[in-house]
Amino acid sequence: KSKVVGIKRDIRHEYISALWPALEKAGITKNKNELAAFLASSDHETKGGTDMAELPQYSLKRWRELAGKQKNIREWLNQHPNNTQAEFDKLSDKDKLNIMYAGQNGNTQPGDGYRFRGQGGLHMTGRDAYDKFSTYMHRPDIMRNPDLVGTDIHLAVQSAIWVWTVYKPNLRRVAQQGNWNGVRKIINGGHIGDADYTRKVNDYLKGKGVLMKP
Numbered sequence: 001k002s003k004v005v006g007i008k009r010d011i012r013h014e015y016i017s018a019l020w021p022a023l024e025k026a027g028i029t030k031n032k033n034e035l036a037a038f039l040a041s042s043d044h045e046t047k048g049g050t051d052m053a054e055l056p057q058y059s060l061k062r063w064r065e066l067a068g069k070q071k072n073i074r075e076w077l078n079q080h081p082n083n084t085q086a087e088f089d090k091l092s093d094k095d096k097l098n099i100m101y102a103g104q105n106g107n108t109q110p111g112d113g114y115r116f117r118g119q120g121g122l123h124m125t126g127r128d129a130y131d132k133f134s135t136y137m138h139r140p141d142i143m144r145n146p147d148l149v150g151t152d153i154h155l156a157v158q159s160a161i162w163v164w165t166v167y168k169p170n171l172r173r174v175a176q177q178g179n180w181n182g183v184r185k186i187i188n189g190g191h192i193g194d195a196d197y198t199r200k201v202n203d204y205l206k207g208k209g210v211l212m213k214p
Contacts, residue, residue, distance in 0.1 A: 011153065012049040012210065018157045019121065020213045026161050028172075036204035037175035037183045039211045042160055044197050045123040045187070048210040053150035054118035054125075056096045060088040063096075069190045072099050105129065119150035121160030122187065124167075133162055 019042070023029050028038050046052060058066070060083065067073040076099050080087050091099070094114045101113030105126020118125040124133065130149070134142040137158065142148055149155050164171050174182040180198050184190075203209045 010050070011052065014153050015046075015049045015052075015121065015156065016211055016214065018153050019160075019211070022157050022161050026165055028161075028164065031176050032205065033178045034172060034175040036201050037171075037180065038160075038164055039204045039209055040180075040197055040200035041164075041183060041187050042121045043200050043204075043209060043211050044193060045118070046121060049121075052119060052121070052156045053147070054097070054123055056093050056100070056117075058096060060085055063088060066100075066192075069192070070100060072102055072104070101126065106131065115146050119146070119159070120156040120163075122163045124149060124159045124163050129163070129167055132167065133159055136162055136166065 020029075023035070023038065029035050043049065063073060064077065064083070067077055077083050097117045098111060098113035101107050101117070104113075105116070106128025107113055107116060107126055109127075112127050116125065116127045116130050124130065130142060130146050133149075134140055137155070139148075139155075142155070149159050168186050171183060171186050174186065180201050181194055184194050184197050200209060204212070
């Protein structure tokens, strides 16, 4: 089965070293709520700064749960009414992402779901975001090789800063207000993982957490 690849080495230290100067430059460190919300978001999306590319390791049970907010998964389940483990096991990681993200987030071509899967410090997702980020960075090579966002630490950091400050600018206001559920909805499109996220926010507000500046 296809494996979703990202930065394989232990990159947490490398990520933190690149992240903090970028946070300071963007002014995110000036507001305690905003900083905690950003760090908790990045921590949650990247499994503590260790996974810069989305890893869809879903069980069939989890796949069924996601159907509640994911139209494409609902359609797949409707097309496979028995939705047995055997049917599900035929799907590779690449297949799952292509099903989930088909026609979403600006994706227009077959295979866009996998190509433009969540990558970088906030798991930027979808052709639309990658296209705009590529233009913003003056890096057309990102569209030719989207995996750069998940394998180049500089781009992993810059994509997260860009998502937070440019692509989804309401994040700053919502985060500064301390609306943690609102932040999750903007980042994730729903409220899956809210409890874990809020716990992480509270840790970062106290200056604790794996992505804190050493």
